[in-house]
Amino acid sequence: MATFKFTTNINCGNCIKSVTPALNELDNIDLWKVDTDNPDKILSVDLDDDDAQSVIDAVTKAGFKIEQVD
Amino acid sequence: MSHSESIVNPIIKRQTFRVTGMTCASCAISLETYLKPITGVKFVSVNYPNQSVSIEFDLNVVSIELLKAKAKEISYELIDGNENEAKEAFDDLEAIRLNTLRTKLIGSALFSIPVFIISMFFMGKIPYENWILLGLSVPALFWAGNQFFINAWKKIKHGATNMDTLVALSTGVAFAYSVFNTVYPDFMMSRGIHPHVYYESAVVIITFILLGKYLEERAKGKTSSAIKKMMGLKPKEVTCIRNGEEVTLPMHEIILGDLIILKPGDKVPVDGKVKKGESYIDESMLTGEPIPVPKTKGDAVTAGTINQKGALRIIAQKIGKDTLLSQIISAVEEAQASKPDIQRLVDKIAGIFVPIVIGIAVLTFVIWILIGPNPSFTYGLQALITVLIIACPRALGLATPTALMVGIGKGAELGILIKDAQTLETAYRTEILILDKTGTITEGKPSVTEVIWLEEDSNYSSIIYAIESLSEHPLAQAVLNHFKTLKTETFPISSFESITGMGIKAQLNQCNYHIGNQRLLVENNIILNHDNNALAERMKEDGNTVVYFTENENVVALIGLKDEVKLDAKQAIAKIQAKGIEVYMLTGDNKQTARVIAEQVGISHFQAEVLPSDKGNFIKKLQDEGRVVAMAGDGINDSHALAQADVGIAMGSGTDIAMESAGITLIHSNLDQISKAIELSKATMKTIKQNLFWAFFYNIIALPIAAGVLYPAFKFLLNPMIAGAAMSFSSISVLTNSLRLKRKKI
Numbered sequence: 001m002a003t004f005k006f007t008t009n010i011n012c013g014n015c016i017k018s019v020t021p022a023l024n025e026l027d028n029i030d031l032w033k034v035d036t037d038n039p040d041k042i043l044s045v046d047l048d049d050d051d052a053q054s055v056i057d058a059v060t061k062a063g064f065k066i067e068q069v070d
Numbered sequence: 071m072s073h074s075e076s077i078v079n080p081i082i083k084r085q086t087f088r089v090t091g092m093t094c095a096s097c098a099i100s101l102e103t104y105l106k107p108i109t110g111v112k113f114v115s116v117n118y119p120n121q122s123v124s125i126e127f128d129l130n131v132v133s134i135e136l137l138k139a140k141a142k143e144i145s146y147e148l149i150d151g152n153e154n155e156a157k158e159a160f161d162d163l164e165a166i167r168l169n170t171l172r173t174k175l176i177g178s179a180l181f182s183i184p185v186f187i188i189s190m191f192f193m194g195k196i197p198y199e200n201w202i203l204l205g206l207s208v209p210a211l212f213w214a215g216n217q218f219f220i221n222a223w224k225k226i227k228h229g230a231t232n233m234d235t236l237v238a239l240s241t242g243v244a245f246a247y248s249v250f251n252t253v254y255p256d257f258m259m260s261r262g263i264h265p266h267v268y269y270e271s272a273v274v275i276i277t278f279i280l281l282g283k284y285l286e287e288r289a290k291g292k293t294s295s296a297i298k299k300m301m302g303l304k305p306k307e308v309t310c311i312r313n314g315e316e317v318t319l320p321m322h323e324i325i326l327g328d329l330i331i332l333k334p335g336d337k338v339p340v341d342g343k344v345k346k347g348e349s350y351i352d353e354s355m356l357t358g359e360p361i362p363v364p365k366t367k368g369d370a371v372t373a374g375t376i377n378q379k380g381a382l383r384i385i386a387q388k389i390g391k392d393t394l395l396s397q398i399i400s401a402v403e404e405a406q407a408s409k410p411d412i413q414r415l416v417d418k419i420a421g422i423f424v425p426i427v428i429g430i431a432v433l434t435f436v437i438w439i440l441i442g443p444n445p446s447f448t449y450g451l452q453a454l455i456t457v458l459i460i461a462c463p464r465a466l467g468l469a470t471p472t473a474l475m476v477g478i479g480k481g482a483e484l485g486i487l488i489k490d491a492q493t494l495e496t497a498y499r500t501e502i503l504i505l506d507k508t509g510t511i512t513e514g515k516p517s518v519t520e521v522i523w524l525e526e527d528s529n530y531s532s533i534i535y536a537i538e539s540l541s542e543h544p545l546a547q548a549v550l551n552h553f554k555t556l557k558t559e560t561f562p563i564s565s566f567e568s569i570t571g572m573g574i575k576a577q578l579n580q581c582n583y584h585i586g587n588q589r590l591l592v593e594n595n596i597i598l599n600h601d602n603n604a605l606a607e608r609m610k611e612d613g614n615t616v617v618y619f620t621e622n623e624n625v626v627a628l629i630g631l632k633d634e635v636k637l638d639a640k641q642a643i644a645k646i647q648a649k650g651i652e653v654y655m656l657t658g659d660n661k662q663t664a665r666v667i668a669e670q671v672g673i674s675h676f677q678a679e680v681l682p683s684d685k686g687n688f689i690k691k692l693q694d695e696g697r698v699v700a701m702a703g704d705g706i707n708d709s710h711a712l713a714q715a716d717v718g719i720a721m722g723s724g725t726d727i728a729m730e731s732a733g734i735t736l737i738h739s740n741l742d743q744i745s746k747a748i749e750l751s752k753a754t755m756k757t758i759k760q761n762l763f764w765a766f767f768y769n770i771i772a773l774p775i776a777a778g779v780l781y782p783a784f785k786f787l788l789n790p791m792i793a794g795a796a797m798s799f800s801s802i803s804v805l806t807n808s809l810r811l812k813r814k815k816i
Contacts, residue, residue: 021326021328022327
């Protein structure tokens, strides 16, 4: 299991609500969290595999911007 | 030209309101008759035990406010608002009503007891006794019993009558006559008649009726306990993971896609699927199946079921009103509000009952005056009061609805959803049960048992895969499962057509392909040679369903699929046959397969190669012979047949329930439930008939006695107080009989 970090524009509680179904639906996600206090709105995800793209796809589909932090 | 005249499309809305103030079955009819003639109102059905009314109306013509105002005119209150609010508001009002009723009952008893004692034992021994009785009677009648007078007055203003009319009239007459004799005793005395007073009759009648009402109200709540139990299956608070943190939220804040944590013993709050964890879930409240079901990642879970040992994380897929549990609850409520034919008849009788009783009472009085012995006026008056009281049609009004409430509620507890009362009324008369094979007798999950290639080409399996992946047929799914392990390349399919009851036609690389049954071959003039036919026959003998795969005019492969018979099928069918019901099996499958399955489960009548549309015709033919036909199928491709049958039984499979076309839906597609449903129908109808018999019998026997037919022979005239007690007793006995159904083992 590895933790991946992404910068997003998930700004507030309601954004989190909108992105919740998309992220929960992903099979490879164990735990995820958005730090909305961080100006970069960091989404950290514990993935079972290394498929970071699936997270990016899901969040994009839910209508948010996302970029992986190296 | 009147172009300007716009035609407004009707906006038909159906809404269920809670109703307060309905105190007897005649009220239900009165509300129904009062609302029905309003322009724009299409349909009104009152459910008395549930205290609700469902109204279908055109929003362009009628507003909810108007309906409420109309109902108010005859003293009923409609409560709308969202489901929960309405329910709470209603429950509050009902609780207050029950409390008031109890206070009044106690008050009435406190005043009635001294009245009774004085009248029975101390008459002529106490100075001013009549004035004392008068003083004690006023609060009992006009405080404790005020609702009877108020309701009766409101009704009569609109030319309507109900049971309250009878109570108000009888006690009012008794009271008025007594007051007259108290104030002007000389008037009667001078005519040689003892100025008798009837205060005790009036107050004791009020007390007994209040007692009956109170007991009835309490028992009535119990008839809907099944629904209350189901509502109790919804948890109030839910723990879920929001933004990586565990939070506990009230139920209504859960959103779709939420990740919910279920600890051991937790009620599942939503319909969803397991994301993580392993556990067993007790689904007995929905399916009637006592054995907990193992659940692991990907499995569906249903709201209202209970997590047993393990911890689970589930994703919410259906919430609130959309969950199966909520749908079941509203379906059951609607069913309980529906009316069987027998009730329509009872309604008609009850509707004219009150005016007829008043007529009989007046007639009795007149006959007594004309030909009765002295003091004929006193006797006549007593008979009049007794007739009015004894004929109160309350038991009649409770007979059917209370039994239905209990019967349908019990069904829901057993995993048998009954759509309307009519189904319940018909099911027990079933003479022929038609079973669909796939999914009803068998598991409905066919799997490929063997594939015989008549021509070798490594591409064929990929082509089959490509074509079948476009089909939604269960057999196609099984074929896909079989071939999915092979590495397949995708083929561009240029045309695809699904032919119901036969199979698929597709075009690919300028070749025509067919995948389907023998009928499809015949239809397309594709000939199966003798040897290959023998192979296919052999597969069928083994109980396989054979699917043919053809390329142009050549049969390329024979695919054998088997769908295992359900474990309990044979036993369940034997049970149904033991009831004297003929069981038929209809299937679109071939003869050999059908025979093998039919023999396996002990069915002698079967028809194979039946198209879905022919199933309906087959049923119709039997119906034309005067038979009552029930049909059980999976509810999706059998919907026509299910609708045609007198009793349509849809075999639910987990969450996909097609309730529209079937009168009965079995939540757990267990064949054993069919005989249970028939048993339930039988027991409920028996209860209804017993109830009606007792209610009618009671009135028919008691009415002449009350009028005094036994007087000439036995000098016996029924005391009005006894009549009051008997009347209350009769409605309680009807209710108790209905509640007995709840404990009956089915």
